[in-house]
Amino acid sequence: MSEHATSPGDNPQSWLDQHGDYLFRYALIRVSDRGMAEDLVQETFLAALKSYSTFDRNSSIRTWLTGILRHKVMDHFRHIYKSEKNKIELESGNMDDFIEQGKDKGRWRPGHAPGDWSDMPDNNLQQKEFMAVLKGCLGALPERIASVFKLSELDGLDTVEICKELGITSTNYWVIMHRARTGLRRCLEIQWFDKASTDKAK
Amino acid sequence: MKNGMKFKMKVIKPVTDWLTPPCEDITYLISKSMDAKLSLRERVQVRIHIMGCILCHRYQEQLQKIERVLKKSAQSVEKEETGGGETLSPESYNRIKSSIHRHLSH
Numbered sequence: 169m170s171e172h173a174t175s176p177g178d179n180p181q182s183w184l185d186q187h188g189d190y191l192f193r194y195a196l197i198r199v200s201d202r203g204m205a206e207d208l209v210q211e212t213f214l215a216a217l218k219s220y221s222t223f224d225r226n227s228s229i230r231t232w233l234t235g236i237l238r239h240k241v242m243d244h245f246r247h248i249y250k251s252e253k254n255k256i257e258l259e260s261g262n263m264d265d266f267i268e269q270g271k272d273k274g275r276w277r278p279g280h281a282p283g284d285w286s287d288m289p290d291n292n293l294q295q296k297e298f299m300a301v302l303k304g305c306l307g308a309l310p311e312r313i314a315s316v317f318k319l320s321e322l323d324g325l326d327t328v329e330i331c332k333e334l335g336i337t338s339t340n341y342w343v344i345m346h347r348a349r350t351g352l353r354r355c356l357e358i359q360w361f362d363k364a365s366t367d368k369a370k
Numbered sequence: 371m372k373n374g375m376k377f378k379m380k381v382i383k384p385v386t387d388w389l390t391p392p393c394e395d396i397t398y399l400i401s402k403s404m405d406a407k408l409s410l411r412e413r414v415q416v417r418i419h420i421m422g423c424i425l426c427h428r429y430q431e432q433l434q435k436i437e438r439v440l441k442k443s444a445q446s447v448e449k450e451e452t453g454g455g456e457t458l459s460p461e462s463y464n465r466i467k468s469s470i471h472r473h474l475s476h
Contacts (some may be wrong), residue, residue, distance in 0.1 A: 169459070180470065180474060181470070181471075181474065184466055184467055184470060185464070188463065189455075189456075189457040189458055192455050192456060192457065192458045193455055195376055197443070197444070202459070204467075206458060206459070206462040206465075209458065209462075209466065210462070210465065210466045210469060213466060213470055214469060214470075214471070214473060217466065217470065217473045217474070218473075236451070261388065262446075265394075266392075266393060266394040273392060274391070274392025274393060274394040274395060275393050275394075276393050276425045276426075281425045282425050282426075282428035282429045282432055284428070285431070285432055285435065299439060299442075299443045299446075302390065302436070302439055302440065302443065303443065307416070316374050321437065321440045321441070321444070322444045323444075324444075325405065327405055331453055338406070342401070342402045342403070342405060342406070343398075345401055345402075345405055346397065346398045346401040346402065347406075349401050349404075349433050349436070350397065350401070352436060353429065353432050353433065353436065356432075356436065366466070370373065
């Protein structure tokens, strides 16, 4: 192994110190589970050590490591998506934001309708807090829905790629994305905006 | 301004409600429009519905805001500008360190 270590940054001994936290953050925002994120980082390093001889040096070590981790995260999502225990979440996941019966069927349910967000944070500190709440809400989404949503919004994969990777139809994909966005919106409204208005009232 | 709102609720809303599918379907189309191109018919339905429905109009604006913030947060991880951000716990750091060491000493 040591014959590859031509510059100090390339020494596998230093990978963990130089890239460990970065890779951890990359994984954590996607899988929303510390233990799982840590496992994925460890697997990434071990896979990287095994295939170090194939590293072509056209990219930086970090880019290469991130690419390996990206594949690991994708495997993880695929696994979640296909697992039986998560299947129930789509079929039973009716959207309680809307009224189901009566003449107002399909209209917004009182108390669930979108509130006024014109107080959206614009200074940096508030934006950071808002991002933290947003991450929490992402983590609170049902796993199966979240995995599809994150592939799209965080990794920028397009509909065709995601449908192919997870084996779903595009209609299925739009339904899942709608659920994800509606759930995220509702969570943010409760966690951020309702809280902000109670703080103000104090 | 207030009168305008009243007019919207009393006159425009019943018309747009009658012309277009309910909010649940419209929010689906709004979400879908962020992933795919809507048909002309779908686009017209959303446009008309939103003229009378402040709630679905807000829904649309809020989804766009969320998308913008998410894009930023994905970039902030890439750029590592997460001051005081998340780090590996000392235990997992040590665990990974020794597994790397074990591998290298083989």
